[in-house]
Structure formats: structure tokens, C-alpha cells
Amino acid sequence: MVYNAGFYFLPIYLGYTAAKKLGVRPVLGLLLVAILIEPSFVALAGTQDPALTVFGIPAPVVNYSQSVMPILLSVWVMSYVERFFDKHVPDTLVTVFVPFLTMLVMVPLSLCALAPIGAELGNLLGNFLFSLGNAGGIVSIIAIVVLMAVQHFLVITGMHMALVTLALVAYAQNGVETYALVCNLISNFAVWAMALAVFLKVKDPNEKSVALGAFVSGIVGGVSEPSLFGVGFKYTRCLVGVSIANAVAVLFIGITHVYFYNMGATSILSLLNFIAPDKPMNVVFAAIAGGIGFALSLGINYFFGVTKEQAEAGVEKATA
Structure with a gap:
């Protein structure tokens, strides 16, 4: 409820x-x-x-x-x-x-x-992106890279729901899904890492509290919106870091052909959605892809996502 x-x-x-x-x-x-x-x-x-x-x-x-x-x-x-x-x-x-x-x-x-x-x-954007993902060959590879790079922007605008709806239809028909649902779950790892990077970098206690809360909401509750709206909107360069991390992670997904198999959580437990009886390494590859996105996003956003001025903001007020 x-x-x-x-x-x-x-x-x-x-x-x-x-x-x-x-x-x-x-x-x-x-x-x-x-x-x-x-x-x-x-x-x-x-x-x-x-x-x-x-x-x-x-x-x-x-x-x-x-x-x-x-x-x-x-x-x-x-x-x-x-x-x-x-x-x-x-x-x-x-x-x-x-x-x-x-x-x-x-x-x-x-x-x-x-x-x-x-x-x-x-809906038009969702149908367009989904058709690219099902085209096969180099077109699908380019499409999945683009989708992962902009996935969090689609979530911010709500357009990801059109893709998810189409993906659920494909999943119901085929029992697996190889495009939108995979991107939707794996891209979360880079978003969570963005919030963690901001928590580690900024010094203002209030900002640290917001970033940590967003990180916990994502990794435990499976809700990425606090990270995107509460952290990404303020530290906008971090959203670019997430895009870069996701674009690299998706290359590994494309090479290893990670499939979505089970409906379940969107938190860290979302890795269970990739357990497949006929492809035991699928969940391992999904975990590696998520780890790649998480590590890259954490590093990029810690060193480049937060400016020195943003990191130091509010410190004097807090200490006073």
C-alpha cells in the first residue's frame, strides 16, 4: 500500500x-x-x-x-x-x-x-527505442548503448514506463527479455554509486544525509528517484558520469548477452532476476556489469562530478 x-x-x-x-x-x-x-x-x-x-x-x-x-x-x-x-x-x-x-x-x-x-x-519514444533494440546486429548494439547512456534521463521524465510496458509484453511472450528490462535494472547500479560518491565527497552534513538516504533508498528499497531528483538535479555533472559508466557497462552486457529472466525486486536483489536454469553464468555476467557501472560511476563522480565549491558549500555554516 x-x-x-x-x-x-x-x-x-x-x-x-x-x-x-x-x-x-x-x-x-x-x-x-x-x-x-x-x-x-x-x-x-x-x-x-x-x-x-x-x-x-x-x-x-x-x-x-x-x-x-x-x-x-x-x-x-x-x-x-x-x-x-x-x-x-x-x-x-x-x-x-x-x-x-x-x-x-x-x-x-x-x-x-x-x-x-x-x-x-x-509512447512514440518508447516504441522507437524498442524497435531499435529488436533490430539485431550493430543496430541493436548501438541502441542498447544509447539506451543505457540515457536510461536515467528517461526515468526522470517518466518515459521509461513506455519502454518497460513494451518489454513486459515481450517478456510475457518469450519468457526472457534482452533490452529494456536489462538496461532498466543494470543502470540503477551507476545511479546508486552517484549518490554514494556525493556522500563521500561533500562536507555539509545536510547534503551528506540527503545523499546517503538516496543511496540506501536505491540499494535497499530499489527506488532510484531520490538519487536522481535529490542528488542528480543538484550535482548535474554527476548525471553525465552515470551516462559514461552505463555506456561502458552495457558493452559487457552486449558481449556476454545478459538476459532478464525473472520478475522481482529492483534493489540490489534485482540480480536474482537474472538467474536462469539454462544459462548459469547469466547472473554472474549481470553482477559484473552492475559492478562495472557502479565502480566507474563512483570513481568518475567522486573525482569529477562534484566541484570543489560544491564539496565545500555549507561547511562554514555547519561548523558555526
């Missing part, structure tokens, strides 16, 4: 943080996203007659829980709409009419256009 609450309502948290970042009233960001995952709306998804209109305009019914692109696109456009009304509504009426008029415009715009477009963009 706790796990589902965290991920089902992820768009709510994202709507709040995106609104603050873009200068939108946070409560409007929360409300707009809440509408997209409102239970009766989500219940229509997958039904035979999901007819829905807003002011007579047809609105595609999509389950936007755990999605990111529809949220970012909607809140981004809302920042311009709200700014427009803030500028043109008299000061005495701002408190009531700016939120009202903003939502009057954004609800149909988001439900009928922006959110479906965002979801489709994620």
Missing part, C-alpha cells in the same frame, strides 16, 4: 515541484494534476465506451498515474496562462479570478490536448 501510494501519486508530487519551479501557484499545479488521476476518470481507461467531453470537446481517457511528460507539459503551459491573467486581471480581483480563469482554460486544454500529447510522446 505504501509503495503504491508513493508511485501512483508521483504526478501529484511532480505537479507541486514543477509549479514551484515554473512560478505557478503550487495549489493550481496540485489541482490540475489531481484532475488527471481522479479515480472516476482513471476508471474509464480501458473501458469499451470511455466517452468523455469537456465543453463539448472530446477528451481521450488515459491513465496518467506514474506518468511525467503529461504533467510537465500541462504545468509548463499553465505557467504562461496564469502569468497572462496575473497581468490583465485587476489587483483587487486577482485572488479569486486568476485561479478560476486559469483552471477554466487549463482543464479542457490539459484533458483534451496537452496530457494526451505528452503521453503519446512518451
Whole structure:
């Protein structure tokens, strides 16, 4: 229940943080996203007659829980709409009419256009990358290298869910998966190492606490978002270090043909997902690939991911 609450309502948290970042009233960001995952709306998804209109305009019914692109696109456009009304509504009426008029415009715009477009963009990218992974030969090798290098960016935008969905279909049909699920799990090792590198490098106790918490959340709980959002967003050069580490790790995956065999954890125990009765070395190769990504990410991000200024920031305040 706790796990589902965290991920089902992820768009709510994202709507709040995106609104603050873009200068939108946070409560409007929360409300707009809440509408997209409102239970009766989500219940229509997958039904035979999901007819829905807003002011007579047809609105595609999509389950936007755990999605990111529809949220970012909607809140981004809302920042311009709200700014427009803030500028043109008299000061005495701002408190009531700016939120009202903003939502009057954004609800149909988001439900009928922006959110479906965002979801489709994620699906198109997922289908494109997945087709490259199944092409075979040098194309597949290049595709898996590219995917591993950008995997954490896909997680940040939520686009990885489109790939994972396609991969699960392939897994259900074939009993194994050789592309998206492999990358999704092995790339986590480099992300965890990024958080550990920051913990070891920075001196501010608060920053060390955040980085250590993100590392433990990943390696024990299998949740990479604290490392990506809590650490990677602040120390952006570390995200490049993760890309380099993953690109090298995937070369070993390609050489040894690591396959995904079992559904299970996304933590350090994710290595169990690579245990195969007909390929006993598969789990060993997966562990080596994860170790390569972890070691490279730790080294690169410790020496190059955190600047001297970032490492020293907050020390004087903490000692005072």
C-alpha cells in the first residue's frame, strides 16, 4: 500500500515541484494534476465506451498515474496562462479570478490536448527505442548503448514506463527479455554509486544525509528517484558520469548477452532476476556489469562530478 501510494501519486508530487519551479501557484499545479488521476476518470481507461467531453470537446481517457511528460507539459503551459491573467486581471480581483480563469482554460486544454500529447510522446519514444533494440546486429548494439547512456534521463521524465510496458509484453511472450528490462535494472547500479560518491565527497552534513538516504533508498528499497531528483538535479555533472559508466557497462552486457529472466525486486536483489536454469553464468555476467557501472560511476563522480565549491558549500555554516 505504501509503495503504491508513493508511485501512483508521483504526478501529484511532480505537479507541486514543477509549479514551484515554473512560478505557478503550487495549489493550481496540485489541482490540475489531481484532475488527471481522479479515480472516476482513471476508471474509464480501458473501458469499451470511455466517452468523455469537456465543453463539448472530446477528451481521450488515459491513465496518467506514474506518468511525467503529461504533467510537465500541462504545468509548463499553465505557467504562461496564469502569468497572462496575473497581468490583465485587476489587483483587487486577482485572488479569486486568476485561479478560476486559469483552471477554466487549463482543464479542457490539459484533458483534451496537452496530457494526451505528452503521453503519446512518451509512447512514440518508447516504441522507437524498442524497435531499435529488436533490430539485431550493430543496430541493436548501438541502441542498447544509447539506451543505457540515457536510461536515467528517461526515468526522470517518466518515459521509461513506455519502454518497460513494451518489454513486459515481450517478456510475457518469450519468457526472457534482452533490452529494456536489462538496461532498466543494470543502470540503477551507476545511479546508486552517484549518490554514494556525493556522500563521500561533500562536507555539509545536510547534503551528506540527503545523499546517503538516496543511496540506501536505491540499494535497499530499489527506488532510484531520490538519487536522481535529490542528488542528480543538484550535482548535474554527476548525471553525465552515470551516462559514461552505463555506456561502458552495457558493452559487457552486449558481449556476454545478459538476459532478464525473472520478475522481482529492483534493489540490489534485482540480480536474482537474472538467474536462469539454462544459462548459469547469466547472473554472474549481470553482477559484473552492475559492478562495472557502479565502480566507474563512483570513481568518475567522486573525482569529477562534484566541484570543489560544491564539496565545500555549507561547511562554514555547519561548523558555526
